[in-house]
Amino acid sequence: MTPLDNLTAAFELLWEAKVHLSRGTEGLDADLAARIRGVHGQVAASRDQLQHLLIELQARHPPAVHPPPA
Numbered sequence: 001m002t003p004l005d006n007l008t009a010a011f012e013l014l015w016e017a018k019v020h021l022s023r024g025t026e027g028l029d030a031d032l033a034a035r036i037r038g039v040h041g042q043v044a045a046s047r048d049q050l051q052h053l054l055i056e057l058q059a060r061h062p063p064a065v066h067p068p069p070a
Helices: 003-024 030-060
Strands: none
């Protein structure tokens, strides 16, 4: 896998973690739910940072252009 592939997979996992953390607060007491929402915010911020890095990586290293078949 390329660095772009690995970072894209990490971004997707952070997205999934955010979704599951949101669902994980259902039915919990207010204190624990608030603490989980704090983790949710950290994961969301990390996901956003990674998204910006992915955009930067793509700009620096555009996909290779393959020559047309002969």
